[in-house]
Amino acid sequence: MNSLTPLATCLSAALNGVLPVPTQSVVPGLAVGGVLAGDVVLPHDMPPVSEALRAGVAVAALDLVGASPGAPVPLSDPVAVVPGAALPPGTDAVLPEDGIERWGAMAEAMRPLSSGDGARRAGHDGRAGAVLVQAETRLTARHAFAARQAGVQNVTIRRPRVAVQLDDPTQADFVAAWLADLGAELGTERPDLTLRRTPNHAPRLALGPAETAWLARDAAGLVLDLPARFDGMVAALYALALPALARLSGASPRADGRPLARKVTSTVGLSELVLLQAEGDAWLPQPAGLVTLSALATAHAFAILPPESEGCAAGTPLAATPLDQPLG
Structure with missing residues (x-):
């Protein structure tokens, strides 16, 4: 375990000095999915007259x-x-x-x-200058509708360009859809982030179940090596690709804190992904470091237990990131 690089070390080395991508000014309808680089404000009272x-x-x-x-x-x-x-x-x-x-x-x-x-009455829906949607928010269809209805012509977003180089068509389709849902633009020309199948199948990252994953920078941008198995690929996307996209988009991962419905154990020295299912006001955890298709399909959020953790007792508050709309 000591020969594996800690997740925090890998992320720090890869993302240190990485800045958000340049902004784009686009009409609200074309900005859906992108992360706002500035507030969307009402240009005038809504409605402008009674x-x-x-x-x-x-x-x-x-x-x-x-x-x-x-x-x-x-x-x-x-x-x-x-x-x-x-x-x-x-x-x-x-x-x-x-x-x-x-x-x-x-x-x-x-x-x-x-x-x-x-x-x-005039101004009932909002006054001129009021913030409709805050910066760093992922723009949704309802946000775009409100902006258009209010007469906003353009909004400013950041949309990282990501290249997907995966041989497995099922995995490639999933990754492309996941990226689109996060507001990324798919493209191979000067990508900000490249997702590829790992050329090195030796364990090197202290992340379960993605020990063969790796995030690094090269002259062209960030490169994420994804494990061949689906469980490692999914863990690498959540633990490595999501922080990279957050940095490139200028956004922050969302957090939902709830107590654990039952205890979860973790291996000391290893960061481990935990899939969580919402059960009332609590999180029902799956085993740490294990991703199954059934758990992935029914989970609502994930958390990454740090390497110094031996696990968490039932009732322990745990901050998790939603699987759907995790940014903004």
Whole structure:
């Protein structure tokens, strides 16, 4: 075990001095999956003017004080509106059709309204300058929709370029989908990170079950050697590729802290990946250093036990990284 390089040492040597990739300014729809390099802010009040929430007639609420079937209030030049329409100046509410009595070209209000009834005031959804999405957040489809709806033309993201050089098509497809979900761009031209099958099958990294994995830098960028077996490949992706992508994206891995539902043991001197399944408010751990297909399919998060750990007792709080959307 002493001949193996600690995980922290490997990561430090590979990532020391590595800076986030340059930013890109793109329309929100094309930025989904990327990590924001700057806050997304509202360019103006939303909505910019008061608008209708229902169909009816735009009115000034004060004009309808005391309106009733016995004492209707005439509506002069009523303006019909539909949901989303801007309210005309001087109006602040929408009177629905069931509150209106029509007599040919004449219309009367049969009931009063409060200011804002059936309407959304200017700035209700947010004020100009308010932060919609914070920097270092992974942009999702809902974030992009909110930005477009608010009139944001472009957002600034970081999108690392990653080359995948794996012979196994099943593993290559998984890795490509995993990278795309993290906002990375697949490409072989000047990649920031290259994922390849390891040329060295001798154990060299104190990481279970990925002892043959290795992360290093060369003249072109970061290179991650992935073990041939799927369990080692998965462990290397979470323990090595994810920190590398976080550094390149300028993001931070998310953390979800819960107590352990049962104890987990670990080998001293070895960092070990633990897959975790959410069970109520606790983590149900799989054996440390073991990745099975069934555990991978049902797990919700992972943690890496440090080499000085002998394990954790039941009830011990454990900070874990979600398997889905682990960044931002």
